[in-house]
Amino acid sequence: MKTIVTTAGLLLLAGFAAHATTASAATCATTVQANDAMQYNTRVISVPASCKQFAVTLKHTGQLPVTVMGHNLVVTKTADMAGVGADGMKAGAAANYVxxxxxxVIAASKLVGGGQSTVVNIPVAKLKAGESYSFFCSFPGHSSMMRGTLSLTK
Incomplete structure (x- = not known):
């Protein structure tokens, strides 16, 4: 019995291999969207413990400028969130409210306005299993609505 390998078969196998590589790499990254209504599109971020760094792309899907409706993403222990937010307000816009x-602060992005995006890298070694973590926007007045939980997963 002869095995016939066609060009289409090779392309199909190459596609599966590329998809497997992409899927593996994607587990150490996610995208969070923020809008002009002071909302993130998610309230939960799960970080695999197998990652060395976890990249979060923050994409502002709104249209308002950074000075009016800027958003960032700050990661802290949940117990530290209020204090980090208060100190961030004192630091001001030039410091991205951090x-x-x-x-x-475990990780923090810069502020972005409508149509902009940024990436923040979370060093996974700073996260511990069983600890309670949060992410939030530290732009004044936003953290009451723009917050979520971050957890280290196996």
Whole structure:
């Protein structure tokens, strides 16, 4: 019995291999959308413990400028969220509403306005199993609506 390998068969196999590679890489990244109504499109981010870094792309799907409706994504222990937010407000817009050198901040993105996006890398080694983490927008007045939980998963 002869095995005949066609060009179409090879392309199909190559496509499966590429998809498998893409799917593996995608597990250490996600996208969170924010809008002009002060909302994230998700309230939960799961970070696999197998990742060294976890990349979150923050995409502002609205139209308002950063000075009016800027959004960022800040990751802290849940217990630290209020203090980080209060200190961030004091730090001001030039500091992306995140106090410089704040050791309670695990990761923080820059502020983005409508149509803009940014990437924040979360160092997974700073997360511990069983600990309660949150992500939120530290733009003044936004954290009451723009918040969610972040967890380390197996």
């Amino acid at each position: 106090k410089a050198g704040d050791t309670r």
